[in-house]
Amino acid sequence: MNMVDERPTGEDKRELVSWLVEQISHHSDLYYNKAEPVISDTEFDALLSQLKILDPLNSQLERVGSDSAPGTKKVNHLFPMRSLDKATGINEIKHFISETTSQGRQFVCQPKLDGSALSLEYRRGRLVRAATRGNGSRGEDVTANARRILNVPESINWKGDCHIRGEVVMPLSIFREKYSSIAPNPRNLAAGCLRQKSLQAGKAKAEDLIFLAYDVKFPDITTRHPDSPSPPQFTFDSESNNWLSSVGIEIAGNTVVFADNDDIMSQNIVSITEYWTEERQDAKWEIDGVVIKLDLLSKRDLLGMTAHHPRWALAWKFPPEEAITVLMNVDWQVGRTGAVTPVARVAPVTVSGVTVENVTLHNPGEVSRLQISIGDKVRIVRRGDVIPKIIEVIDRANISDMDGRNHSDGTIFNEELPNYSSIIIPSSCPRCSTKLIEDGAFIRCSNLNCPSRLERTILYWCRALEMDGIGEKLAEQLCSQGLVQSLPDLYRLNVSDISNLERMALKSATNVVNELEASRNLTLGKFLSALGLPGIGPEIAISVATKVETIENLLQLVALRTEEIDIDAEGKPLHKHNRAIRELIEIDGVGETVANQILDGLGIRIEIVLDLSQQLQIYPELKSASGGHLTGSTFCITGTLTRPRKEIALSIKARGGKVVSSISGNLNYLIAGESAGSKLEDAKKLGITILSEDELNKILKLKKLSLESSVNTQKSLNDF
Numbered sequence: 001m002n003m004v005d006e007r008p009t010g011e012d013k014r015e016l017v018s019w020l021v022e023q024i025s026h027h028s029d030l031y032y033n034k035a036e037p038v039i040s041d042t043e044f045d046a047l048l049s050q051l052k053i054l055d056p057l058n059s060q061l062e063r064v065g066s067d068s069a070p071g072t073k074k075v076n077h078l079f080p081m082r083s084l085d086k087a088t089g090i091n092e093i094k095h096f097i098s099e100t101t102s103q104g105r106q107f108v109c110q111p112k113l114d115g116s117a118l119s120l121e122y123r124r125g126r127l128v129r130a131a132t133r134g135n136g137s138r139g140e141d142v143t144a145n146a147r148r149i150l151n152v153p154e155s156i157n158w159k160g161d162c163h164i165r166g167e168v169v170m171p172l173s174i175f176r177e178k179y180s181s182i183a184p185n186p187r188n189l190a191a192g193c194l195r196q197k198s199l200q201a202g203k204a205k206a207e208d209l210i211f212l213a214y215d216v217k218f219p220d221i222t223t224r225h226p227d228s229p230s231p232p233q234f235t236f237d238s239e240s241n242n243w244l245s246s247v248g249i250e251i252a253g254n255t256v257v258f259a260d261n262d263d264i265m266s267q268n269i270v271s272i273t274e275y276w277t278e279e280r281q282d283a284k285w286e287i288d289g290v291v292i293k294l295d296l297l298s299k300r301d302l303l304g305m306t307a308h309h310p311r312w313a314l315a316w317k318f319p320p321e322e323a324i325t326v327l328m329n330v331d332w333q334v335g336r337t338g339a340v341t342p343v344a345r346v347a348p349v350t351v352s353g354v355t356v357e358n359v360t361l362h363n364p365g366e367v368s369r370l371q372i373s374i375g376d377k378v379r380i381v382r383r384g385d386v387i388p389k390i391i392e393v394i395d396r397a398n399i400s401d402m403d404g405r406n407h408s409d410g411t412i413f414n415e416e417l418p419n420y421s422s423i424i425i426p427s428s429c430p431r432c433s434t435k436l437i438e439d440g441a442f443i444r445c446s447n448l449n450c451p452s453r454l455e456r457t458i459l460y461w462c463r464a465l466e467m468d469g470i471g472e473k474l475a476e477q478l479c480s481q482g483l484v485q486s487l488p489d490l491y492r493l494n495v496s497d498i499s500n501l502e503r504m505a506l507k508s509a510t511n512v513v514n515e516l517e518a519s520r521n522l523t524l525g526k527f528l529s530a531l532g533l534p535g536i537g538p539e540i541a542i543s544v545a546t547k548v549e550t551i552e553n554l555l556q557l558v559a560l561r562t563e564e565i566d567i568d569a570e571g572k573p574l575h576k577h578n579r580a581i582r583e584l585i586e587i588d589g590v591g592e593t594v595a596n597q598i599l600d601g602l603g604i605r606i607e608i609v610l611d612l613s614q615q616l617q618i619y620p621e622l623k624s625a626s627g628g629h630l631t632g633s634t635f636c637i638t639g640t641l642t643r644p645r646k647e648i649a650l651s652i653k654a655r656g657g658k659v660v661s662s663i664s665g666n667l668n669y670l671i672a673g674e675s676a677g678s679k680l681e682d683a684k685k686l687g688i689t690i691l692s693e694d695e696l697n698k699i700l701k702l703k704k705l706s707l708e709s710s711v712n713t714q715k716s717l718n719d720f
């Protein structure tokens with residue numbers, strides 16, 4: 001088939017772009033996938049450069065061929081994706097070491113990621129296919145979704161053929177923020193997300209996943225692309241991990257351990273497992289153990305395989321995450337939004353290495369679902385990221401279930417078995433006695449000045465405005481002493497009010513007052529976000545503030561929130577929503593629900609809001625899109641950063657900047673996080689300004705950015 005002749009002759013740019021995309025897709029498939037090019041490299045490059053001129057951000061410029069819908073095609077793995085032998089005990093580690101170390105004691109250790117395995121196939125350095133593990137020899141083609149994972153590069157910094165294996169995980173921060181209410185755990189979510197055919201509501205986006213590699217395989221001369229260079233030669237596996245990093249692939253870990261004898265070797269590896277047991281709760285993604293692999297590759301070949309597993313590797317898994325204990329009592333806690341949550345007190349029990357005495361019961365609905373009573377023997381689970389929870393009632397506990405239990409500090413737990421009794425769901429607030437409102441599976445205290453809610457609101461306010469010095473203890477004292485009865489009272493505190501409180505020195509009291517003073521000047525977006533209205537996060541708050549500009553305008557919308565919708569002569573409504581809602585739903589990301597949450601949230605707090613607006617100096621939000629200080633600047637984000645990329649992208653957009661996913665000469669700034677790969681290299685070659693996350697944060701805070709083109713000038717932060 002020769003499609004070159006069909007080139008559109010007209011002036012229509014769109015037609016020409018789509019023709020070019022089709023051509024490039026067709027010919028790159030012939031070249032990369034089939035190694036049967038029908039046009040010369042020069043002709044191919046000419047197509048690319050025309051597309052680059054007409055549509056520099058076109059995604060086809062990065063991609064090879066076109067992808068089939070995920071899950072519709074099977075892939076035979078050229079190299080099987082094997083599972084590893086598993087162990088949970090120290091003796092199994094010792095045994096593994098003594099069995100494998102007759103020629104050299106050097107191992108490479110990596111955290112074992114609890115995600116979904118993925119194989120990335122690069123041809124001539126370009127990503128041509130991605131496949132799930134499947135049964136190990138045959139998986140599913142998920143290329144289209146894998147491309148959307150932000151740290152899976154379209155091309156690596158080596159123009160050859162290789163298969164890169166790793167795990168796809170969802171960062172826990174993203175899971176907690178966006179998905180914890182819709183999915184039981186990040187692993188299921190990652191697997192489902194890779195395989196979904198199209199983006200479905202309530203499902204995860206591939207952009208929220210991360211790929212971390214642990215292995216690379218190179219096809220031999222009979223199967224690789226004829227133009228592929230010979231693969232690099234490695235003596236040790238740890239070298240191949242370093243190589244992966246150098247070509248722009250993020251790796252799962254690369255800790256090399258060596259020792260003179262088996263005993264020290266075992267000790268060293270056990271201490272690594274202990275390290276990860278400790279780190280597990282703070283890890284960025286879920287890990288479920290440590291993978292231990294012999295580092296010397298030639299020795300691996302000698303050891304070979306059992307029927308199921310390679311003999312040179314062991315997957316050590318964390319001890320079980322479930323345990324059995326006794327429900328002692330239930331406390332009811334009131335949160336910032338008024339939700340009253342049951343917290344179960346249980347007899348101390350060790351779960352995945354941590355002593356647990358409090359577990360969540362979520363809401364009254366969960367209490368009735370579990371049919372649980374005080375004095376029950378219960379099974380609890382603690383997965384790396386989440387608060388431990390009760391998953392089932394086993395039976396009524398007896399005295400022996402209380403034996404041999406210690407608090408986390410080692411002291412003996414000597415409470416008696418509690419009387420068997422049902423859990424009483426409160427009808428009034430445990431703190432302020434207000435009658436509670438039922439709301440689906442939840443119950444809520446509707447009193448905005450409920451001391452429990454107020455404490456949480458104060459802490460939220462202070463954290464949002466980056467104030468130091470007001471912690472849980474002080475917030476509690478301020479509320480229980482009656483010094484703060486509503487949020488604005490914070491701004492009426494003086495040094496002696498605070499220094500008179502228990503354990504508050506004059507110096508820290510002064511510091512708190514100074515912090516409060518400094519927080520009196522703020523933008524409308526900050527103000528809205530610090531109020532902590534249900535459903536309104538910082539990004540929505542900024543978008544709303546940008547749209548309405550001033551607090552006065554916003555309050556006017558609040559006043560109009562119950563306004564009737566205009567009707568025509570026949571009495572039919574002229575609009576779907578009233579004026580206030582209509583104005584808010586024009587904002588990107590704000591629908592009817594959010595608009596109502598904003599207006600009602602402010603409406604019921606109107607006294608607090610008015611009082612605060614007297615105490616504070618609230619500035620209009622920096623103008624976005626047309627006037628933001630980043631208008632005209634283009635950003636690209638790569639590598640691992642402390643905040644989710646999407647959030648960073650929104651902060652840039654809120655200030656008028658544009659965020660793109662690929663490097664081109666039109667790019668102004670590359671924000672490079674840790675382990676930034678090929679994009680960083682490409683950007684350096686083009687002389688694009690590279691920013692660290694800190695530098696970006698400083699720019700985001702500026703009111704103005706000098707906008708002369710930064711291409712070919714390597715600026716430092718001092719230039720801003």
Ligand SMILES: [Zn+2]
Pocket residue numbers: 334429430431432433434445446447450451452
């Ligand atoms: Zn209350």
